[in-house]
Amino acid sequence: MSLPFDLGPGTAAALAIALLGAxxxxxxxxFGFSAIFIAFAALVTNPLPLIPVVFAxxxxxxAFQARGIRGHVDWRRVLYMLGGAAVALPFSVSVMLSVGADTARIIIxxxxxxxxxILLTGWTLQRRIGALGHGGVGMISGACNSAGIGGLPVAAFMSAQPMQAATFRATMIVYLTGLDMITLPLLWAGGLVTWDTAIGLVMAFPLLGLGVWLGGRQFLSASPSTFRRFAVMLLMTLSVLGLLRALKGH
Structure with a gap:
């Protein structure tokens, strides 16, 4: 059986491990799934064809997490931010589709x-942010999501506000789902969604279920803020490595 995206066995195995961890x-x-996986993918292959797989x-x-988060979602925040993201996404996707692999690695x-x-600084907001502020954050998120990392601006924004961990987690999950549902048709129109996308999703399914189940169990027994810090440190490491590889390729 041939692997999707012309991946070799070693690359596919490395991506599978990264997928489980993310x-x-x-x-x-x-949050952090797309950013961690795409940052790692940029080290071993061209990350652009993998972005639709990540969104799916x-x-x-x-769907795995819906039952546990349903009562904690801040729907008003979600809707305001999705409105902003929908404005920025068409332009940002067209830009991302026009660049090469090394340029994509540098941008991502x-x-x-x-x-x-920003997440590490402990930055905090001193006043309440209304609909326009949330919409503006959504626009920044939409601009970043063409690279598959639209969750990070929102995570930075919401981390700076007083919010219960369960609300933060649930709101991030629902927002990212809506964001990806808006972005996928644009990637389809740009030719990035192929049969390889479907094959990659099928292959990823068991790893996704296992990873989400293990992570959810850990959330119930430990401090989410501590683990978010760990995730951010991992993202920083992968981003630096990705920059070094991309700059070396130029």
């Missing part, structure tokens, strides 16, 4: 590094 992070913290995985993982890794540094 699903675990998503199951625990509610995000949607599928929400730089965005991840900047957003990770």
């Amino acid at each position: 699903a675990y992070v998503r199951g625990y913290s509610g 995985c995000e949607i599928l993982m929400t 890794s730089t965005i991840i590094l900047v957003m990770s540094l």
